[in-house]
Amino acid sequence: MITFLLTFCSLFLLSDGAAELLNNPDFESTSFSGNWVCNGCTLSSSTDSFHGNRSGKVTHRTHTGVGLGQTVTVSPGNIYVFRAYVKILNMVSGHMFHNVQLRLKGTVHGHSKYVNVSSNPQTRRENGWVEVGFDYNVPSGMHQLSILFVIPEMQVNYIVDDASFEELPYDRNWKSEANARIASLRKAPISVNFQNLHGSGYTVEIQQTGSKFAFGSVVDASMIVDSVHHPYQQFYYDNFEWGVLGNALKWPQTEPVHGHPNLDKAMTAVNALRAKGKKVRGHNMFWGTGKTHPRWLNGMNSSEIIQSMHTHINDVISHTRGTLEHWDVYNENLHGMYFEEHTGHVNITKEMFYWIHHAEHGVKLFLNDYAVASPGSMTTAYKKQAATLKKAGVPIYGIGIQCHTNAHLNISALKYRLDKVAETGLPIWITEFTVNEVDEVLKANALEDMLTLFISHPAVEGVLLWGYWDGRIWIHDSALATGHDVTPNEAGRRYLQLYHNTWRTNESIPVTGNYVYTSGFMGDYTLRLKHNGHLVRTQHFTLDNGGNTVKVNMP
Missing domain, CATH: 2.60.120.260 (Galactose-binding domain-like)
Incomplete structure (x- = not known):
C-alpha cells in the first residue's frame, strides 16, 4: 500500500x-x-x-x-x-x-x-x-x-x-519535437489545379524564392556598396533576405555635429539593399547606455533634449520613410536610461514609441535588448517591460532579443527564456545572433541547434546574424566565412544547408492528372510547368497560413 x-x-x-x-x-x-x-x-x-x-x-x-x-x-x-x-x-x-x-x-x-x-x-x-x-x-x-x-x-x-x-526538466527529445513544430508552424499545403491540360509528359517545378521566416544579417554600410568588397556582398545577397546596418543609422553617426544631420551613407546602403529585394530593419532611433547618445546632448536641459529628440525623429524619418520594415526604438534601455535620467520623464520610452508611430504609421516598432536569451538575467524584467507597453496601448509590434553566446548555452534554458518573453503575446525577433567558438564543428552544431529552436518557436518570426565574415564582424570567432574570398567554414556550410535546403522547398513533380498536391515552407514561390523538358508556363504565388491553391490555365 x-x-x-x-x-x-x-x-x-x-x-x-x-x-x-x-x-x-x-x-x-x-x-x-x-x-x-x-x-x-x-x-x-x-x-x-x-x-x-x-x-x-x-x-x-x-x-x-x-x-x-x-x-x-x-x-x-x-x-x-x-x-x-x-x-x-x-x-x-x-x-x-x-x-x-x-x-x-x-x-x-x-x-x-x-x-x-x-x-x-x-x-x-x-x-x-x-x-x-x-x-x-x-x-x-x-x-x-x-x-x-x-x-x-x-x-x-x-x-x-x-x-x-x-x-x-531536460528534454532529450527536444530536437525531434522542434522539427515536428517546424513542419507544423512553418509549412502549409500547396495544391496546383491544372485547367485545359491535355496529354502527357508534363512536370511541375515548385521553387521557393523567399522565406516568410526571416533570415538576415547585419551589414557594413560602406562595404555593402563598395565594389572592392564584391565577395562580401555576394555572400550576403546569396544567403540572406533581411539586412540591418550596424552603425550607420545610429544618432551619433547621423548627426555628429548638432544641427547638421547627414544620412547619405546610410541611405546609399539602404537603397542598395532594397534594389536587390532585401528588407531592412532600422537600428536604432535612440540608445541610452554609456556613450551611445550624441555628446552634444550633454549639458542641455530637459526641454532642449526632448526638442532635439523630436527633431532627430523628423530628420531620420524624412529620409527613411517607406524604406524600412522595423525600427528599434530605444536600444538596451534596461541597461542604460540616459533619456529618463536627463529629461526626468519616467515614461519616456512610451513617448518614443508614440512619436515614431506618429511620424511613420506603417513601420513596425521594437524594443531591443540583451541578457534576455544569453544570459537570462533580465528575461523576466524584459517581459515585464514589453507587457507593460502592450497593456498601455503603446504601438509596439515586437520584441528584439540579442543573443550573443557560445556552444555551451543550454537549449532547455534558452527555450524557457523564449517562452517567458513570449508570454507577452508579442512577436519575437532574434535581432543579433552569434555563436562564438574557435572549434568550427562545435560552433556549427550549436548554430544548427539554436537556429532549429528559433525557427521552431511559434513566437519567433526571424533571426538576424550579427555578421558573417571574419574580415568584418563584431566577435571574430563567430564568423561563418573567412578569408579574402569569403569562403564558408564548417559553421557557414551548416547555415547554407539549413537555409537553402532543410528549410526551403524545391520540388519537381510529374503531372498525372488535374491536381498536384504537396506542402512547402511558407514564403514566395515560382511555379514552372514543363512539357517534355520545355518550359510552357511560369507563375508566381505566395504560400501563407492555410495554404494555397494555384490555378494553372492552359490556352
Missing part, C-alpha cells in the same frame, strides 16, 4: 508539473520557522497579497545586501527556475527607479559563492505587483543554495508573494 501511494504521488508530480522546492512559497502561513528568513531585516505577514490571502513583508533593512531569503536543496548539473511577485512600498527620494535584484549564495568545496542572477532595474511603487525570476544551472559541488531578494537602497520596504522554485 505504501509503495502504491509513493508511486501514485510520483506520477502525480510528473504529470502535474515539477515538485515545488520552497517551503511556504505562497506565504499563507504566518509562521516563518523553517522557511523564509530575513537576516538584517524584519519579516512580517501582510494581508496585501498577489495571490491568496497573505504575503511576506520586509522592513527595517540594516544595509544594502540584506533581504528576504530561503535556502533550498539542489542537485549539481540541474537547471532550476524561480519566480515570485514583488511590490515595493516606498520610493527613496532622488530615485526614479529601484532595482529589485535576485542573488544566490551557495557553497562549493567549502567556499561561499554569490551570483547575481536577476535584475529588474525599472521598478517603481506605481507598478504594483511585479514578477521577478531567473533560471540557474547549478555548478558541480553545490548542493544547497540560498535565494535572496536585494534592493540596493536599504530604505525601500517591499512585500513578496506567490513564489516558486522548481527543477527545469
Whole structure:
C-alpha cells in the first residue's frame, strides 16, 4: 500500500508539473520557522497579497545586501527556475527607479559563492505587483543554495508573494519535437489545379524564392556598396533576405555635429539593399547606455533634449520613410536610461514609441535588448517591460532579443527564456545572433541547434546574424566565412544547408492528372510547368497560413 501511494504521488508530480522546492512559497502561513528568513531585516505577514490571502513583508533593512531569503536543496548539473511577485512600498527620494535584484549564495568545496542572477532595474511603487525570476544551472559541488531578494537602497520596504522554485526538466527529445513544430508552424499545403491540360509528359517545378521566416544579417554600410568588397556582398545577397546596418543609422553617426544631420551613407546602403529585394530593419532611433547618445546632448536641459529628440525623429524619418520594415526604438534601455535620467520623464520610452508611430504609421516598432536569451538575467524584467507597453496601448509590434553566446548555452534554458518573453503575446525577433567558438564543428552544431529552436518557436518570426565574415564582424570567432574570398567554414556550410535546403522547398513533380498536391515552407514561390523538358508556363504565388491553391490555365 505504501509503495502504491509513493508511486501514485510520483506520477502525480510528473504529470502535474515539477515538485515545488520552497517551503511556504505562497506565504499563507504566518509562521516563518523553517522557511523564509530575513537576516538584517524584519519579516512580517501582510494581508496585501498577489495571490491568496497573505504575503511576506520586509522592513527595517540594516544595509544594502540584506533581504528576504530561503535556502533550498539542489542537485549539481540541474537547471532550476524561480519566480515570485514583488511590490515595493516606498520610493527613496532622488530615485526614479529601484532595482529589485535576485542573488544566490551557495557553497562549493567549502567556499561561499554569490551570483547575481536577476535584475529588474525599472521598478517603481506605481507598478504594483511585479514578477521577478531567473533560471540557474547549478555548478558541480553545490548542493544547497540560498535565494535572496536585494534592493540596493536599504530604505525601500517591499512585500513578496506567490513564489516558486522548481527543477527545469531536460528534454532529450527536444530536437525531434522542434522539427515536428517546424513542419507544423512553418509549412502549409500547396495544391496546383491544372485547367485545359491535355496529354502527357508534363512536370511541375515548385521553387521557393523567399522565406516568410526571416533570415538576415547585419551589414557594413560602406562595404555593402563598395565594389572592392564584391565577395562580401555576394555572400550576403546569396544567403540572406533581411539586412540591418550596424552603425550607420545610429544618432551619433547621423548627426555628429548638432544641427547638421547627414544620412547619405546610410541611405546609399539602404537603397542598395532594397534594389536587390532585401528588407531592412532600422537600428536604432535612440540608445541610452554609456556613450551611445550624441555628446552634444550633454549639458542641455530637459526641454532642449526632448526638442532635439523630436527633431532627430523628423530628420531620420524624412529620409527613411517607406524604406524600412522595423525600427528599434530605444536600444538596451534596461541597461542604460540616459533619456529618463536627463529629461526626468519616467515614461519616456512610451513617448518614443508614440512619436515614431506618429511620424511613420506603417513601420513596425521594437524594443531591443540583451541578457534576455544569453544570459537570462533580465528575461523576466524584459517581459515585464514589453507587457507593460502592450497593456498601455503603446504601438509596439515586437520584441528584439540579442543573443550573443557560445556552444555551451543550454537549449532547455534558452527555450524557457523564449517562452517567458513570449508570454507577452508579442512577436519575437532574434535581432543579433552569434555563436562564438574557435572549434568550427562545435560552433556549427550549436548554430544548427539554436537556429532549429528559433525557427521552431511559434513566437519567433526571424533571426538576424550579427555578421558573417571574419574580415568584418563584431566577435571574430563567430564568423561563418573567412578569408579574402569569403569562403564558408564548417559553421557557414551548416547555415547554407539549413537555409537553402532543410528549410526551403524545391520540388519537381510529374503531372498525372488535374491536381498536384504537396506542402512547402511558407514564403514566395515560382511555379514552372514543363512539357517534355520545355518550359510552357511560369507563375508566381505566395504560400501563407492555410495554404494555397494555384490555378494553372492552359490556352
